[in-house]
Amino acid sequence: xxxxxxxxxxxxxxxxxxxxxxxxxxxxxxxxxxxxxxxxxxxxxxxxxxxxxxxxxxxxxxxxxxxxxxxxxxxxxxxxxxxxxxxxxxxxxxxxxxxxxxxxxxxxxxxxxxxx
Amino acid sequence: xxxxxxxxxxxxxxxxxxxxxxxxxxxxxxxxxxxxxxxxxxxxxxxxxxxxxxxxxxxxxxxxxxxxxxxxxxxxxxxxxxxxxxxxxxxxxxxxxxxxxxxxxxxxxxxxxxxxx
Numbered sequence: 001x002x003x004x005x006x007x008x009x010x011x012x013x014x015x016x017x018x019x020x021x022x023x024x025x026x027x028x029x030x031x032x033x034x035x036x037x038x039x040x041x042x043x044x045x046x047x048x049x050x051x052x053x054x055x056x057x058x059x060x061x062x063x064x065x066x067x068x069x070x071x072x073x074x075x076x077x078x079x080x081x082x083x084x085x086x087x088x089x090x091x092x093x094x095x096x097x098x099x100x101x102x103x104x105x106x107x108x109x110x111x112x113x114x115x116x
Numbered sequence: 117x118x119x120x121x122x123x124x125x126x127x128x129x130x131x132x133x134x135x136x137x138x139x140x141x142x143x144x145x146x147x148x149x150x151x152x153x154x155x156x157x158x159x160x161x162x163x164x165x166x167x168x169x170x171x172x173x174x175x176x177x178x179x180x181x182x183x184x185x186x187x188x189x190x191x192x193x194x195x196x197x198x199x200x201x202x203x204x205x206x207x208x209x210x211x212x213x214x215x216x217x218x219x220x221x222x223x224x225x226x227x228x229x230x231x232x233x
Contacts (some may be wrong), residue, residue: 006194043207043223055218088159096221101213102149102168105221107161 001027004108006091018079021111025072025093031055032074033105034066037088040056046089049097053090078113086115118143120210122224129198130232137193137227139208145169147213150184150191152220155205167191198231205229 005024024074028038034046045058049068072093078085091113092105096105119142128134142151152164165175166217175182179196195202205228209221 011205014215033219033221035221042225043221045220045222048218050218052230056220058220090161092161092221096219099213100218101211101220103219104163104166105219106163106210107153109158109160112159 004091004093006089006108008111010112012116013081015081015083015116017081018077019081019113020075020077021089021091021113023074023076023091023093023108025074025091026095026106029093029095029106030072031094031096031100031103031105032068032072033092033094034074034076035090035092036060036096036105037090037110038084038086038111043090045074045116050100055100081115083115086113088112118145118148118210118212120208120222120224122206122208122227124227125225126228126230130229131200132197133231134194134196135198135231137195137206137208137229137230139191139193139224141189141191141208141210143210143212145212147209147216149213151209151211152182152191152193153207153209153210155207157204157227161207164193169176193231198229200231200233203229203231 033048048056068074088110090110092107094103153161205226208224
């Protein structure tokens with residue numbers, strides 16, 4: 001079974017631009033979560049989607065948004081990019097056979113965003 | 117609020133040495149899950165183990181073993197006879213099984229393990 005895929009793998013943008021990152025979960029997985037990883041703040045939760053609904057959101061400004069499609073694929077968008085948005089953005093999916101918080105999250109390779 | 121602490125920022129060992137990575141967590145939930153992930157230089161987080169709060173049995177998988185102790189809120193990870201390929205950053209993470217919270221992992225700061233030949 002194919003793992004979580006993320007596109008693009010690398011991205012360079014300039015301040016003020018916006019960016020959209022894409023994530024395709026493992027087949028059959030219904031929950032998709034996004035995380036930001038930076039050297040200073042470590043791994044931080046952005047948001048999670050389940051059945052096309054945002055179920056949980058981390059402590060990030062409104063410039064960070066996302067959505068999930070009916071096939072469970074997800075996108076996240078960052079508007080008005082700032083230098084501090086440079087990071088590795090990781091997407092994870094989980095099956096959720098039991099309940100939220102109980103399943104293992106499997107991660108994709110990440111998208112490395114550089115803001116100049 | 118939940119919190120995960122990995123006090124060891126960096127550990128350096130020589131190949132074949134045993135090494136233990138420490139993880140201490142805080143949560144108010146009675147039902148929670150603990151995880152270890154490995155992040156090699158490529159960047160992808162690789163799942164290693166998942167443990168629920170009701171199962172304190174230690175687990176061994178090949179050269180890897182995990183010691184879960186609720187009394188000290190710790191979930192430590194030991195690599196026996198380390199190899200160069202074990203060099204990576206290791207993350208401990210916590211997930212609370214709160215139906216209102218969805219899926220959310222809280223990560224520790226990570227421990228960078230360097231295994232020298």
